[in-house]
Amino acid sequence: MDCTVALAQIKPKLGCVADNLAIVEAAIDRGIQMKADLVVFPELALTGYFLKDLVPEVALSCHSPQIQQLQELSRHISIAVGFVEVSPDYLFFNSALYFEEGELRHLHRKVYLPTYGMFDEQRYLARGERFRAFDTRFGRVGLLICEDMWHLSASYILAMDGATTLICLSSSPGRGITTDDSLGSTSAWQRLTATTAMFLNCRVLYCNRVGYEDGVNFWGGSEAVAPSGEVTARGAEFEEDFVVTIMDQGALRRERIFSPMMRDESLAITGNELQRIARERESR
Amino acid sequence: MTGLAVNTKLLRKVLAGFIREEVGKVGLHKAVLGLSGGIDSALVAYLAAEALGPDNVHVCIMPYRTSSPSSEAHARLVVDALGIGCDVIEITSMVDAYFQLFPEADNMRRGNKMARERMTILYDQSAAMNALVLGTSNKTELLLGYGTLHGDMASALNPIGDIYKSQVWQLAEEMDVPRPIIEKKPSADLWAGQTDEQELGFTYREVDELLYHMVDLRMNRSELVLQGFAPEFIDLVYAKVQNSHFKRRLPVIAKVSNRTIDRDFRYSRDWGK
Numbered sequence: 001m002d003c004t005v006a007l008a009q010i011k012p013k014l015g016c017v018a019d020n021l022a023i024v025e026a027a028i029d030r031g032i033q034m035k036a037d038l039v040v041f042p043e044l045a046l047t048g049y050f051l052k053d054l055v056p057e058v059a060l061s062c063h064s065p066q067i068q069q070l071q072e073l074s075r076h077i078s079i080a081v082g083f084v085e086v087s088p089d090y091l092f093f094n095s096a097l098y099f100e101e102g103e104l105r106h107l108h109r110k111v112y113l114p115t116y117g118m119f120d121e122q123r124y125l126a127r128g129e130r131f132r133a134f135d136t137r138f139g140r141v142g143l144l145i146c147e148d149m150w151h152l153s154a155s156y157i158l159a160m161d162g163a164t165t166l167i168c169l170s171s172s173p174g175r176g177i178t179t180d181d182s183l184g185s186t187s188a189w190q191r192l193t194a195t196t197a198m199f200l201n202c203r204v205l206y207c208n209r210v211g212y213e214d215g216v217n218f219w220g221g222s223e224a225v226a227p228s229g230e231v232t233a234r235g236a237e238f239e240e241d242f243v244v245t246i247m248d249q250g251a252l253r254r255e256r257i258f259s260p261m262m263r264d265e266s267l268a269i270t271g272n273e274l275q276r277i278a279r280e281r282e283s284r
Numbered sequence: 285m286t287g288l289a290v291n292t293k294l295l296r297k298v299l300a301g302f303i304r305e306e307v308g309k310v311g312l313h314k315a316v317l318g319l320s321g322g323i324d325s326a327l328v329a330y331l332a333a334e335a336l337g338p339d340n341v342h343v344c345i346m347p348y349r350t351s352s353p354s355s356e357a358h359a360r361l362v363v364d365a366l367g368i369g370c371d372v373i374e375i376t377s378m379v380d381a382y383f384q385l386f387p388e389a390d391n392m393r394r395g396n397k398m399a400r401e402r403m404t405i406l407y408d409q410s411a412a413m414n415a416l417v418l419g420t421s422n423k424t425e426l427l428l429g430y431g432t433l434h435g436d437m438a439s440a441l442n443p444i445g446d447i448y449k450s451q452v453w454q455l456a457e458e459m460d461v462p463r464p465i466i467e468k469k470p471s472a473d474l475w476a477g478q479t480d481e482q483e484l485g486f487t488y489r490e491v492d493e494l495l496y497h498m499v500d501l502r503m504n505r506s507e508l509v510l511q512g513f514a515p516e517f518i519d520l521v522y523a524k525v526q527n528s529h530f531k532r533r534l535p536v537i538a539k540v541s542n543r544t545i546d547r548d549f550r551y552s553r554d555w556g557k
Contacts, residue, residue: 014554052550174298177290183298212305214552215441217298238301 002250003138006036007222007243009235011211014048017058021046021066024081027242028070031077034244038078038138040222042169042209043110043146044094046083049171050213055124059086062107067097074099078136080207082145082169084125085109091126096143096169098134106134108143112151118173118216121147133161138247146170149192159200160267164227164252166196170208174219174238186219186237198229201255201262203247210240227255287496288450292458295451296331299443303335306441307416309557314415318402318436319343319362319370320473321355323456323465324444325420326362330459331443332418333366342369342413346402349376355473361462371409375401395474399435407438416440424449424488427495428521429528430480437531448495449488486517494521 008027012020024045031039043049046066047058060066060083070079078100085095085107094110109128113121131154133142142158142165149155149168158166176184189206197204204225209218222235224245233245256262307315315332319325325343332341345359356372363370378401383389389397410417419439421431423446431437444452449470456466470480470488481487494513497503498521503511508518534546543549 013557014552015556050552050554052552054551054555177295177298178287179289179291181291181294183294212302212309213554215302215306215446217301238297 001138003038003247004034004036005205005224005245005247006031006034006039007205007207007224007233007235007241007245008039008041008045009207009210009220009222009239009241009243010042010045011240012042012045012048012209014213015051015054015058016048017046017060017066020048021069024070025073028073028077028079030242031244036077036244038080040167040169040205040207041079041081042207042222043082043096043171044084045081045169045209048213049173049209049218050216051084052120052124055084055092056086059084059092061086061088062097062104070097071099071102071104075102078138080143080167080169082171087126092124093128094121094125094145095128096145096167098136098141098143098167100136105136106132106141106143108132108145110145110148111154112147114147118175119147131157131161133158133163139164139252141165141167144168146172149196155196155200155202159202159262160265160270163202164256165203165205165247166200167205168193168207170206171218172208174217182221182237183219186221189221190223190231193223193225194229194231197225197227198259199261201227201252201259203227203252205247208235210238226251287501288448288492290447290451290454292455295447295455296334296458299331299455300335303332303418303441303443306554307336309554310416310440312414312416314340314342314413315418315441316342316344316406316409316413316415317418317420317439318406319345319359320420321345321352321358321465322468322470322473323452323461324422324425326358326461326465327452327456327459328418328420328443329362329366329368330456330461333368334459338367339369340415341366342371342409342415344402344405344409345370345372346375346405347372348374348379348398350475351473352471352476354468358462358465358468361465365460365462373405375405391474395472396432396435398474399432403435403438410440418443419445421445422449422452423447424492424495426532427499427528428484428491428524429531430484431531433531448492450492485520490517491521494518495525498522499525 080098082096085093096108098106111128115122133140140162142163174183193204193206207222210220221237223231224233226232233243235241235243406417417440419442422444425431
């Protein structure tokens with residue numbers, strides 16, 4: 001079915017869960033009023049990004065009243081949102097939730113925690129262990145959190161698992177100024193989302209935050225990308241925005257007829273070769 | 285200058301946004317800075333006026349008796365062009381009172397004292413006006429350690445600390461900083477005729493190229509030599525960066541507990557904001 005998507009390009013406050021929850025709920029209300037079917041938030045929307053030692057303080061269990069409240073709201077609109085999750089065995093994850101019709105449809109824990117350059121996630125957070133697609137009223141969906149998408153295998157696995165829509169929640173810091181019109185991080189992401197959509201004949205919904213934390217800017221530019229790789233909607237750079245766009249079912253159908261790469265993709269060959277590589281690495 | 289050339293409109297947007305948001309986060313809407321008559325502080329004043337509005341930017345011109353009169357004249361060009369608030373606060377009496385006790389003090393001690401005198405004035409004005417102190421040290425100076433620790437290097441927010449002097453010039457052009465300020469030779473103005481480039485022994489354009497390849501592109505020594513940089517120049521600049529690193533860090537704390545500030549007690553400064 002056609003689906004109206006809202007990308008909530010918000011500016012979370014660092015470490016302020018109650019304030020951010022209010023921002024998220026206001027955006028959900030706005031989505032409902034604009035008759036959107038799905039609202040997507042950035043990575044760590046409920047907490048902010050450079051948390052460091054704040055991680056345990058801002059973490060919520062999936063059963064917490066705050067998260068239950070969001071689940072309740074999903075009776076009116078589907079919701080994808082990022083937060084810090086604490087598990088019953090006290091591991092802390094950079095997680096994304098997908099709620100629909102009052103139910104939790106999927107929990108994704110960020111697998112690839114960047115720990116290089118300006119990033120330090122693996123120091124504070126535990127690593128997720130799986131990529132799984134799941135069914136929604138808009139078809140099969142895969143969730144990715146920021147750095148996950150820079151690993152080809154992540155999007156590939158989700159697409160092979162049947163996802164026709166990839167939702168990426170992001171907190172991408174802006175950096176790399178040159179003579180170009182955009183920062184290096186912006187152009188890199190735009191190439192990545194378009195190429196991923198094109199390779200996997202998938203729609204890509206990318207939601208990035210804005211604002212500054214300790215001098216680091218988050219550049220926004222959230223976008224909806226059609227399976228052809230064409231960007232159908234894009235948010236403002238550096239400013240809060242609320243991007244509402246229609247995901248056209250026909251565009252997905254037509255692209256999948258026009259470029260049936262996913263039909264022809266051989267899971268058997270890929271699986272065999274990856275297993276061979278794993279065996280060879282072990283025996284080295 | 286290929287790698288150092290920047291889209292100045294984009295840079296302007298990011299830096300003005302930085303000032304606006306980071307000042308606002310603290311619950312304030314004003315900034316104060318020292319205006320020397322040089323390009324760095326002039327540029328920061330322009331960025332601050334754009335970010336906060338001219339009514340919310342206050343500058344202090346703080347001459348010493350040996351300061352060149354042209355410095356104050358150039359600072360006034362900025363004040364007049366932007367319509368920002370300004371005080372002239374002479375530091376001669378405070379600095380001279382101190383050095384009467386130490387008449388033998390050399391230029392370095394005197395220059396550092398002047399820089400720190402100005403810092404105490406800015407922080408006092410910050411409290412008086414509910415305004416955050418903006419820093420005006422650029423990336424070149426910070427990397428070379430060409431500044432006074434707890435003096436001109438002290439600030440609450442520094443919008444230009446990640447851009448090289450060559451990029452300061454580009455952005456100053458974009459923001460229409462008055463020509464005489466862009467065109468004059470950079471100087472700490474501690475004594476008559478002093479210029480940065482003479483004192484450093486190389487030009488900003490030369491060292492910015494080297495620092496960009498060394499720091500930003502992470503080229504090693506042999507790669508830098510292949511790029512055409514003289515080995516002695518590379519070693520000199522590398523040593524300057526290394527030897528001034530203490531100026532870019534907080535004081536070292538002796539660790540005895542399980543959670544030591546900045547080592548295993550780690551929070552962003554924007555914690556809760």
